[in-house]
Amino acid sequence: MTGAIQEMIELLARLPGVGRRSATRLVFHLLESSPEYAVRLGTALCQFHSQIERCARCANISDRNPCPVCSDSHRDHSVICVVENIPDLWAIDAGGTYRGVYHVLHGLLAPLDGIGPDDLNIDLLSDRVKHDGIDEVIVATRPSVEGEATAMLIRQSLNQLPVRVTRIASGIPLGSELEYADARTLERAIKDRKEI
Amino acid sequence: MTGAIQEMIELLARLPGVGRRSATRLVFHLLESSPEYAVRLGTALCQFHSQIERCARCANISDRNPCPVCSDSHRDHSVICVVENIPDLWAIDAGGTYRGVYHVLHGLLAPLDGIGPDDLNIDLLSDRVKHDGIDEVIVATRPSVEGEATAMLIRQSLNQLPVRVTRIASGIPLGSELEYADARTLERAIKDRKEI
Numbered sequence: 001m002t003g004a005i006q007e008m009i010e011l012l013a014r015l016p017g018v019g020r021r022s023a024t025r026l027v028f029h030l031l032e033s034s035p036e037y038a039v040r041l042g043t044a045l046c047q048f049h050s051q052i053e054r055c056a057r058c059a060n061i062s063d064r065n066p067c068p069v070c071s072d073s074h075r076d077h078s079v080i081c082v083v084e085n086i087p088d089l090w091a092i093d094a095g096g097t098y099r100g101v102y103h104v105l106h107g108l109l110a111p112l113d114g115i116g117p118d119d120l121n122i123d124l125l126s127d128r129v130k131h132d133g134i135d136e137v138i139v140a141t142r143p144s145v146e147g148e149a150t151a152m153l154i155r156q157s158l159n160q161l162p163v164r165v166t167r168i169a170s171g172i173p174l175g176s177e178l179e180y181a182d183a184r185t186l187e188r189a190i191k192d193r194k195e196i
Numbered sequence: 197m198t199g200a201i202q203e204m205i206e207l208l209a210r211l212p213g214v215g216r217r218s219a220t221r222l223v224f225h226l227l228e229s230s231p232e233y234a235v236r237l238g239t240a241l242c243q244f245h246s247q248i249e250r251c252a253r254c255a256n257i258s259d260r261n262p263c264p265v266c267s268d269s270h271r272d273h274s275v276i277c278v279v280e281n282i283p284d285l286w287a288i289d290a291g292g293t294y295r296g297v298y299h300v301l302h303g304l305l306a307p308l309d310g311i312g313p314d315d316l317n318i319d320l321l322s323d324r325v326k327h328d329g330i331d332e333v334i335v336a337t338r339p340s341v342e343g344e345a346t347a348m349l350i351r352q353s354l355n356q357l358p359v360r361v362t363r364i365a366s367g368i369p370l371g372s373e374l375e376y377a378d379a380r381t382l383e384r385a386i387k388d389r390k391e392i
Contacts, residue, residue, distance in 0.1 A: 011233075011240055017222075038244050
């Protein structure tokens with residue numbers, strides 16, 4: 001194993017979830033498959049970052065600015081869902097139920113890691129609430145210490161503004177078994193019970 | 197998710213072992229990491245197939261012809277290890293114990309799948325045995341129906357030639373437990389027992 005093959009294995013092994021063994025298997029797959037595919041993927045990779053832009057409004061990442069979500073007139077532009085990162089945005093949007101717009105923080109408060117309020121995309125959120133006729137801000141950060149702290153920070157930053165600020169529900173995931181839920185999730189599920 | 201991101205997910209999801217979910221995760225990793233890496237990997241992929249050659253002697257795949265194994269004068273060129281494919285060659289060579297050369301069949305006999313003797317790189321093996329002073333041919337195809345049939349075919353094709361033809365041992369893998377070995381492996385391990 002030398003030169004081009006070795007280099008390809010090393011490059012692929014740097015991808016998350018791809019160890020040296022999987023990288024070797026991928027390289028062998030490339031060797032066996034058509035050169036056309038390798039060239040298509042290669043070209044797409046070379047052009048990738050230059051085609052990608054951050055939306056000036058919501059900080060979503062796409063090949064357009066404003067992003068396809070912000071420029072979609074069929075969406076409800078009076079509701080903003082605040083998410084930690086792009087995968088979370090994709091996950092919520094893939095559901096198809098939520099038809100409002102988003103705001104991507106690109107992180108969560110984590111003082112121990114040196115991530116403070118100024119490192120998050122929060123100022124722009126207040127601006128949007130002030131100027132874009134926003135009725136509701138749904139904070140969809142994860143229910144962890146960092147996620148809750150970030151939610152509180154957002155709540156405070158919007159305190160003076162006439163907007164409803166809500167938090168996504170926490171509890172037992174649908175279809176899962178109660179006996180496998182952790183104690184804190186169960187506690188929360190009972191605390192946040194509602195009339196039926 | 198549109199355009200460049202969508203295309204990248206679809207291209208990556210075509211790799212073996214990478215589903216749509218992992219592809220999405222990989223794309224997000226690319227978005228977060230430096231453009232430099234994407235361009236390096238992209239360039240390597242575009243050039244990959246044009247840099248790769250099949251060795252005219254052993255059919256190994258590398259960026260040289262003859263391949264680094266065949267052109268390595270420190271190896272024992274009188275012993276040929278016959279393997280099914282390139283990953284098998286890499287696996288044996290990574291061990292570091294075998295210091296002979298190789299012969300890659302690029303397949304196994306599989307009449308039901310329409311793969312006959314002419315589809316395997318066997319003729320060239322007889323030529324090498326005839327002309328290159330080969331003392332031993334080790335048949336290292338897997339111990340399956342196809343692998344054994346291929347081994348028999350190689351045995352026959354070399355019948356008239358003054359060369360020792362051997363077969364790799366089958367039995368209980370080192371470090372594994374007997375109780376988990378399948379019945380046929382156990383049977384073989386007992387049948388092929390040796391003096392100690």
